[in-house]
Every structure is written in C-alpha cells, then in structure tokens.
Amino acid sequence: MRLAVFGATGGTGVQLIRQALRRGHRVTALVRRPEAMPIKNDHLAVIQGDVLTEGAADAAVDGTDAVVSALGIGYRRHATTVYSAGTANILAAMRKTGVDRLLVVSTSSLHIPEPRQFPEWLVTRFLLHPMLKRPYADMAAMERHVRESGIEWTLVRAARLTNHPATGDYRIALDNKLRGGWSISRADLAAYLLDHIRDQHTYQRIVEIAN
Secondary structure (H helix, E strand, O other), X not given: OEEEEEOOOOHHHHHHHHHHXXXXXXXXXXXXXXXXXXXXXXXXXXXXXXXXXXXXXXXXXXOOOXXXXXXXXXXXXOOOOHHHHHHHHHHXXXXXXXXOEEEEEEEHXXXXXXXXXXXXXXXXXXXXXXXXXXXXXXXXXXXXXXXXXXXXXXXXXXOEEEOOXXXXXXXXXXXXXXOOOXXXXXXXXXXXXXXXXXXXXXXXXXXXXXX
16 A cells, blocks of 8 residues: 655654565655655655645645555643644645545544543543643644545544554544553554554544553
C-alpha cells in the first residue's frame, strides 16, 4: 500500500513510518526539514515542504492509497493553525488527487467527559482545557473540517502519548468516551492506525484509544 504521512518527523509519525516500512508499505512524507527525518529507506520518499502552504501537500498525496495525519505541536500552549489549516490543505490535496481515505490523530482530552467519570473529568476540565485552550480550539476546528469533508475519514483520539514499546494491549471505544484512558504508547497508536487503514467499520467514526 502507498501511504502519505504528515507530521512525519514527530514521535508518532516516525513510529508510523518505521512500522509501515516493516510491513512492506511505501511511504511519502512531507516535511519542512528533510534532515530531521531519522529514517532512510528505498521505500520512503521525503518531500520538502510546509503543510501550511497551499498546494504543498499535493505532491505527497498524489498516487497514494491513504493518508495519515499526525500533525501536532505537543503540549505547547500557544495559538496555532497547524491542526486546522494543515488538515484543510491535506483535504484539498485529497480532493484534487482523488484520494478518499484519511486517518487523523487527535486527542481524547479534546472533549470533556461526563462528571461521572470523575478522575478524567477533573483532570480534563480543570487542568488540560485551561492550559491548552488555544491549541484545543484549533484541534476542534480540524475535527470539524474532517467530519464535514465527505470522505472516508477516521478520527483517532489518543490518550496521553508515551514512548513506551508496543504492547498490542490497548482498548478502544467507537463514538464514545473511553473510561480510564490515561495514556497510549506511540508505537501502539501507530500499529492501530496501520491495522485499520482499510477497516470500513471505522469509516466516518471517532475512535478513542488508550492502553
């Protein structure tokens, strides 16, 4: 399978590319600084460009079977348009090139759980949302772009990301909040994304995932 990956030099993106190459996929990555890509492989094409520039995503998306976006700014608190504008440009490239499958990494803390999930509600409501309200606003706009796109999308809302090894032992909830979802390794998240690229049961669905 031919995959386009955005956010390719971040922790999740690197995990995703490594695992995709091990599975025999071909990967195209759009990156601002090619020297920041730690992976060298004959089946990896690295294109220099900025996803925030209109049209820059076209060459990365063209000719691929699916697109995976792991765009992000980590836990930085400043205002950003990386999520919304970057994803809008990816969607424009997909419409232009006829690619119709998109998986997007989001965060499970974007939406506050019900108070009956008290520990999660407390942390999300009084810590994460006040601290990260500006990037969360842009992430919410990103999710709206994806949901309104009309393509075969999956939003994967991950718990706090860690660098722990893959375990294969994770839980998911479809279109629902996941209880006790505190963290997920980037390796397990990447494996889930690759395992479900063509899983029609996840099309136009929101998946929460945690270890």
